[in-house]
Every structure is written in C-alpha cells, then in structure tokens.
Amino acid sequence: MDIVIIGSGNVAAVLGRKFKAAGHTILQILSRNAKAASELAYELDTESTNYKSTINRQADLYLFAVSDQAIAEMAEDLKLPGKIVVHTAASVPKEILSNVSAHFGVFYPLQSLRTAMPGMPDIPVYVEASDELTLAKLKALAQSISPDKVAEAGTEARMKLHVAAVLVSNFTNHLYKLAENYCRKEGIDFKQLQPLIEETALRLREISPAQAQTGPAIRQDESTIQKHLELLRNEPDIRTIYEQLTRSIRAGN
Amino acid sequence: MDIVIIGSGNVAAVLGRKFKAAGHTILQILSRNAKAASELAYELDTESTNYKSTINRQADLYLFAVSDQAIAEMAEDLKLPGKIVVHTAASVPKEILSNVSAHFGVFYPLQSLRTAMPGMPDIPVYVEASDELTLAKLKALAQSISPDKVAEAGTEARMKLHVAAVLVSNFTNHLYKLAENYCRKEGIDFKQLQPLIEETALRLREISPAQAQTGPAIRQDESTIQKHLELLRNEPDIRTIYEQLTRSIRAGN
Numbered sequence: 001m002d003i004v005i006i007g008s009g010n011v012a013a014v015l016g017r018k019f020k021a022a023g024h025t026i027l028q029i030l031s032r033n034a035k036a037a038s039e040l041a042y043e044l045d046t047e048s049t050n051y052k053s054t055i056n057r058q059a060d061l062y063l064f065a066v067s068d069q070a071i072a073e074m075a076e077d078l079k080l081p082g083k084i085v086v087h088t089a090a091s092v093p094k095e096i097l098s099n100v101s102a103h104f105g106v107f108y109p110l111q112s113l114r115t116a117m118p119g120m121p122d123i124p125v126y127v128e129a130s131d132e133l134t135l136a137k138l139k140a141l142a143q144s145i146s147p148d149k150v151a152e153a154g155t156e157a158r159m160k161l162h163v164a165a166v167l168v169s170n171f172t173n174h175l176y177k178l179a180e181n182y183c184r185k186e187g188i189d190f191k192q193l194q195p196l197i198e199e200t201a202l203r204l205r206e207i208s209p210a211q212a213q214t215g216p217a218i219r220q221d222e223s224t225i226q227k228h229l230e231l232l233r234n235e236p237d238i239r240t241i242y243e244q245l246t247r248s249i250r251a252g253n
Numbered sequence: 254m255d256i257v258i259i260g261s262g263n264v265a266a267v268l269g270r271k272f273k274a275a276g277h278t279i280l281q282i283l284s285r286n287a288k289a290a291s292e293l294a295y296e297l298d299t300e301s302t303n304y305k306s307t308i309n310r311q312a313d314l315y316l317f318a319v320s321d322q323a324i325a326e327m328a329e330d331l332k333l334p335g336k337i338v339v340h341t342a343a344s345v346p347k348e349i350l351s352n353v354s355a356h357f358g359v360f361y362p363l364q365s366l367r368t369a370m371p372g373m374p375d376i377p378v379y380v381e382a383s384d385e386l387t388l389a390k391l392k393a394l395a396q397s398i399s400p401d402k403v404a405e406a407g408t409e410a411r412m413k414l415h416v417a418a419v420l421v422s423n424f425t426n427h428l429y430k431l432a433e434n435y436c437r438k439e440g441i442d443f444k445q446l447q448p449l450i451e452e453t454a455l456r457l458r459e460i461s462p463a464q465a466q467t468g469p470a471i472r473q474d475e476s477t478i479q480k481h482l483e484l485l486r487n488e489p490d491i492r493t494i495y496e497q498l499t500r501s502i503r504a505g506n
C-alpha cells in the first residue's frame with residue numbers, strides 16, 4: 001500500500017519501519033514537529049511536510065499516529081474522500097475520523113513502542129473499521145507486518161486490552177525502575193538482575209503466572225517480609241508498593 | 254565435585270540439574286519428603302535418603318537447599334568435619350552452619366527457580382565463605398554452572414539483592430497474574446500480551462527502565478487514567494494497585 005503517516009513520534013516511527021520492511025511505500029510524513037518529521041522521513045526514504053495543506057493526496061491509507069488529543073486537531077478540516085483513514089489510539093472511538101473519509105477505522109498496535117528501540121518486536125495489531133472492505137484491507141495490512149497476530153477489537157475491547165497492557169508493561173517497567181534506583185543507592189549492579197527479569201517474562205510461554213509465583217509473599221514468609229520492610233525504611237514509595245503487592249499476593253488475588 | 258544435596262524442592266532440583274550438567278556427581282539427595290527425594294534422585298541418577306543418620310559422608314560439599322526455617326533443623330546434631338557446607342538462602346547468615354563444619358558458606362542463586370521450569374535459565378550466583386580456600390572452591394563451583402555470573406555477597410548485600418529480586422520478579426509476576434485474571438473475566442486472550450511482556454523485559458539489555466517508560470501515567474494522560482479506573486470499578490485490588498503505581502510514576506520515582 002501507499003501510506004501517509006501523520007505523526008513523527010514513537011508509534012509513527014516503529015510502524016513506519018515495519019511497513020517499509022514489509023514492502024509498502026511511505027509517501028510522506030506529516031507532522032508539526034519539523035525536526036522529528038524530517039528525521040523520520042530521511043530514515044524511511046520519503047518526504048516530510050509540516051502543514052496539512054500540503055498533504056500528499058495520492059496515498060491509499062492515512063495513519064494518524066499522534067496523541068489522543070492531537071487526532072481531532074489533525075483531522076479537523078481535512079477531507080480525504082475515497083481514502084482509508086485510521087488512528088492508532090487505544091482509547092479513542094474510530095468515529096473521530098468519520099468526517100475525513102467514509103472509510104475510517106483503527107489500527108491499534110498492542111506493544112510498547114519506542115523510536116530508539118532495539119530490534120523489531122512482534123506487534124499484535126487490533127483493527128476495526130467503518131465497513132467490511134476497509135476492515136479487510138486493514139487486516140491485510142496488519143498481517144503484512146504481524147502474521148498470525150491480528151484480531152478485531154471495538155473501542156471497549158481495545159480499552160480493556162490497554163488496561164491489561166498497562167499492568168504487564170508500564171507497571172512492570174516501573175517496578176524495574178524502582179529496583180534500579182534501589183540498586184544504585186545500595187551499590188548493586190542492576191544488570192545482575194537481567195537473567196531473573198527475562199526468566200520471569202519468558203517462562204510465561206509455558207506456564208501461567210499463577211503457577212510461576214515464588215517469593216516470600218506466596219510462601220507466607222513473614223520473617224523475610226519484615227526484614228525487607230526494615231531494609232526499605234528510607235524508601236517510603238517502594239515500601240508502600242511492597243506492602244500493597246505483598247498484601248495482594250497473600251490474599252490470593 | 255562430589256555433592257550431597259539436602260532438600261528436594263525447587264532450588265534443590267534446579268541446582269542439582271545444573272551441577273550434573275556441568276559434570277559434577279550428585280552422591281545423594283537427603284530430604285524428609287520421601288516422594289520428592291526419590292523422584293529427584295531418579296532424575297539425577299543417584300540415591301536418596303530421608304534420615305540424617307544415613308547421610309553419605311564421602312562428598313566434598315553439602316548443599317542445604319531447604320527453607321530458611323529448615324536449615325537449622327537439618328543442621329542440628331549434624332557433624333561433617335573437613336567438608337564444605339553451604340546453604341542457598343537469601344536472608345540467613347552463613348554462621349547457621351558453623352557447628353556442622355569449620356568450612357561453611359552460602360551459595361545464593363539469584364533466580365526464580367521452579368522444579369517444573371522450562372529450559373535452564375542463567376543463574377547469577379553470590380557466594381561467601383568462612384575462609385579463603387572454601388571461598389575459592391565455592392567460586393569455582395559457581396563458575397562451573399554460571400560462567401561470568403559469579404560474585405561475592407555477605408548477608409546484608411544478599412538481602413538487598415533479594416529485595417530487588419522481589420520487585421523485578423515476584424511483583425512483576427503478580428502483575429502478570431492480575432492481568433491474566435482481568436483478561437479471563439473480560440474474555441481477552443492473555444497470550445496476546447506475551448510479545449509485550451517479553452519486549453518490556455528484553456529491551457532492558459539495551460536501555461534503562463527510566464528510558465523505557467511509556468503509557469498514560471508518564472504522559473500525564475489524566476483522561477485515559479480516569480477511563481481505566483472506571484473500567485476497573487469492580488476490581489478493587491487491581492484498582493488500588495493501579496492508583497498506587499500511577500502515583501509513583503507521575504511523581505517521577
């Protein structure tokens with residue numbers, strides 16, 4: 001497909017690379033961030049513009065990969081009749097694009113995407129669309145970058161997926177960050193925890209988190225828990241989170 | 254080395270496999286759990302016993318891989334003069350074994366070990382010992398199963414490592430479990446989150462958790478946070494944890 005990407009942030013960059021690697025053509029990057037737009041355009045071997053008035057009108061599909069707030073701003077007064085227009089947001093209904101074209105939808109990547117990310121992670125994609133033909137085209141596009149990881153999801157299902165994603169990615173990453181802060185203060189090399197971090201994630205390919213739980217909370221090891229809380233006496237934030245999660249584990253949640 | 258393993262649980266099983274794979278000989282499994290002892294002995298091609306009185310006295314090293322509470326019970330009245338005796342516990346001083354032999358220490362695996370675990374994960378090992386010669390032998394044993402992942406750590410350092418391990422493994426696994434529970438109730442396939450879970454863990458090989466953070470909390474996206482809390486209105490435990498971790502992220506902790 002010939003694609004115009006609206007946006008130049010993390011989602012725009014990673015999906016742009018995936019599309020290009022799958023053989024699609026990125027016709028243009030449209031973004032109000034001139035520097036990011038021209039850098040991404042250079043990487044994707046295409047042109048960039050900072051103004052809606054100079055949007056390339058020859059594409060098959062227009063991907064709004066911008067913040068929730070910016071979708072409406074970028075869509076305002078933009079008319080792309082006959083084109084497919086989609087956004088990538090978890091929490092925004094597809095109808096926000098209904099004035100841009102009669103063929104609108106959502107192309108939601110269930111992944112934590114960073115411009116400067118190593119490698120090209122698998123990205124499950126959830127799609128929905130205004131009509132069957134548009135849906136079929138979105139599915140084909142999604143399959144081209146993520147074979148076997150494409151499904152349909154409406155707004156409510158997408159928001160629930162996003163809640164689950166926040167739990168397993170944003171919050172786990174924050175626990176990594178709290179641990180890194182603690183290690184730095186205590187003179188421990190955080191990198192020593194990497195095998196443990198990876199094992200905890202990778203074993204879920206074969207066993208469920210309920211089967212995988214170890215540690216003092218699930219063992220009801222009150223003595224170790226108290227020693228840990230004493231070690232955390234000068235870390236009120238980590239200590240509160242430690243108590244909260246320990247309570248949840250011990251309650252069997 | 255010729256090794257007797259005291260214990261037949263997760264740590265005993267995984268370290269036993271690692272020792273055997275590295276060319277050591279497991280002379281015996283000593284455990285009060287007769288069934289687990291004989292099963293592990295069968296797997297490791299050795300004998301088992303359930304009584305301290307019939308412990309094999311020909312080994313070079315005796316590994317106490319039992320619960321914190323059971324170390325003292327198994328050590329009581331046991332005399333193994335000239336032998337190396339070590340335990341695997343994060344929170345127990347090495348001196349608990351000083352009446353068993355003059356050569357005592359700790360062999361602490363920094364990993365979440367499960368008998369039924371897939372594959373053989375890397376296991377960083379932290380050692381300490383009563384004397385230099387014992388320390389050198391423990392380091393050599395640790396190197397034989399975990400090249401380049403061996404370091405020294407006294408009781409306090411080991412306990413701090415354990416606190417960090419609880420944060421990045423026990424608590425992240427509990428977030429996975431809460432997400433799995435939520436997905437089950439909402440009809441979402443938890444397995445769809447596996448690429449996200451793995452990416453969140455694996456990218457820490459190349460970037461720090463501080464650089465990796467994404468999601469509504471770090472974006473100060475109050476609108477999405479409120480939508481998520483509304484979706485979690487019937488999940489008081491997840492909701493409390495969501496609020497607590499969101500507060501910590503937004504505070505820049």
